[in-house]
Amino acid sequence: MSRLKKGVTFRRLQRPYTRKSKYRELNFVRAIxxxxxxxxxxxDATKKFSVYLDLISKETCQLRHNxxxxxxxxxxxxxxxxxxxxxxxxxxxxxxxxxxxENPIAAGAGADRISTGMSHAFGKxxxxxxxxxxGQVIVTIGVDKQNKDVARQALKRVSYKLPYKYSxxxxxx
Numbered sequence: 542m543s544r545l546k547k548g549v550t551f552r553r554l555q556r557p558y559t560r561k562s563k564y565r566e567l568n569f570v571r572a573i574x575x576x577x578x579x580x581x582x583x584x585d586a587t588k589k590f591s592v593y594l595d596l597i598s599k600e601t602c603q604l605r606h607n608x609x610x611x612x613x614x615x616x617x618x619x620x621x622x623x624x625x626x627x628x629x630x631x632x633x634x635x636x637x638x639x640x641x642x643e644n645p646i647a648a649g650a651g652a653d654r655i656s657t658g659m660s661h662a663f664g665k666x667x668x669x670x671x672x673x674x675x676g677q678v679i680v681t682i683g684v685d686k687q688n689k690d691v692a693r694q695a696l697k698r699v700s701y702k703l704p705y706k707y708s709x710x711x712x713x714x
Contacts, residue, residue: 545607545668546643546667553602553603554601554602554603554672561573570640570642570666572665572666573640573666573669574640574666574667574668574669576606576637576669577606577607577609577610578606578609578610578613578633578636578637579610579613580613580633581632581633581636582630582631582632582633583613583617583629583630583631583632584617584620584626584627584628584629584630584631584683585626585627585628585629585630586630588627588630589683589714590629590630590683590684590685590714591684591685591686591713591714592683592684592685592686592689592692592711592712592713592714593681593682593683593711593712593713593714594681594682594683594684594689594692594693594696594709594710594711594712595678595679595680595681595709595710595712596678596679596680596681596696596699596700596707596708596709597676597677597678597679597707597708597709597710598673598674598675598676598677598679598705598706598707599675599705599706599707599708600675600705600706601673601674601675602673602704602705603639603670603671603672603673604635604637604670604671604673604679604703604704605637605641605668605669605670606637606668606669606670606671607668608702608703608704609633609635609637609671609703611702612680612698612699612702612703613631613633613680613699615695615698615699615701615702616631616680616682616695616696616698616699617631619691619694619695619698620682620691620692620695623688623691624684624688624691628684628685628688629682629683629684629688629692630682630683630684631680631681631682631683631695632680632681632682633679633680634677634678634679634680634681635671635673635677635679636671637669637670637671638669638671638672639669639670639671639672640666640668640669641666641667641668641669641670642663642664642665642666642667643664643665643667644662644663644664644665645664645665679699679703679707680696680699682695682696683714689711693709696709697709
């Protein structure tokens with residue numbers, strides 16, 4: 542399997558040309574890669590918490606599914622270690638709908654005779670990305686008032702794992 546390309550390759554918003562259908566002949570993209578994101582709701586979803594913190598994007602961008610999953614794991618690990626499994630509620634608010642494609646061009650000696658060029662290059666699906674706009678909420682964490690600093694630190698760790706800049710906004714319930 543080939544190496545994962547740098548995030549710079551897919552950071553700008555592209556036109557979403559990702560028609561998925563349950564009928565094969567209506568699909569524009571034939572094969573859709575599986576999302577690496579395992580869960581979107583973590584912790585105790587039934588309990589009402591007094592403080593909710595949101596991670597809000599300051600820029601318009603695309604976030605790949607492997608980066609989102611990495612950030613989710615880091616956040617949940619930090620929260621479970623300090624608050625236990627029922628001391629918080631975390632919700633991912635973005636979903637990777639956009640299918641990333643690339644036109645594989647052969648490299649190396651004699652590759653110019655093998656390569657098919659760029660004429661009508663649609664590309665093969667290589668991953669998924671979530672389209673995020675400026676001011677959009679990415680992650681929401683609900684905790685009790687005394688655990689507010691723990692949740693803020695967890696969201697800060699999420700922002701380290703994701704590209705671009707984010708702000709943390711607090712809401713009282």
